[in-house]
Amino acid sequence: MITIAPVPSDFADWQGLLSLILQAFSYMDTVIDPPSSAHRLTPATLAEKARDETAFLAHDGDTLVGCMFLKPEAASLYVGKLAISPACQGRGIGRLLLQAAEAEAKRLSLPALRLDTRIELVANHATFGAWGFEKTAEKSHPGYDRPTFIEMRKTL
Structure with missing residues (x-):
């Protein structure tokens, strides 16, 4: 049974969470440019990110199978580092995480979810x-003269 819950205050498996993110994002390594910011994460920076943002974990029993980080903005809740274990993709875990994001946005009285996805990741x-997101912009990472990611938004 899949459960979705905020990262508990006594969570300590930051290396396990980092491994999950890196595994989930690994298929992008030969597809996207610039490389994923996931490669700059460490257990310590993930712990800091979880203190600064709201992080949710997905578990299948005792096994960590997914995560996301949420950051309030002026007009939306930003969804970042949405990651599902490759072995568990296609089971609706991403949708469950986004339902938790929607509930958090409503709790914060924010009218929308926002996320970025790389231009090359057409399947995403x-x-x-x-899942109800609409493309709202094409943007570029610093130093690039072409679009490298798209912004998507879901009005709640």
Whole structure:
């Protein structure tokens, strides 16, 4: 049974969480440019990120299978580092995490969710589109003269 819950205050498996994120994002390594910011994460920076943002974990029993980090903005709740274990993808875990994000946005009186996805990851665009997100912008990472990611938004 999949459970979704905020990261508990006594959570200590930051290395396990980092491994999950890196495994979930590994398919991007040969596809996207610039490289994923996930490669700059460490257990310590993840712990700091969880203190600064709201992090949710997905578990299948005692096994960590997914995560996301949420950051309030002026007009939306930003969804970042949404990661699902490759072995567990296609089981609705991403949708469950986004339902938790929607509940958090409503709790914070924010009218929308926002996320960024790389321009090359067309399948992600389609998945987020099926979940109610709409493309709102194409943007570039610093130093790039072409779009490198798209912004998507879901009005709640």
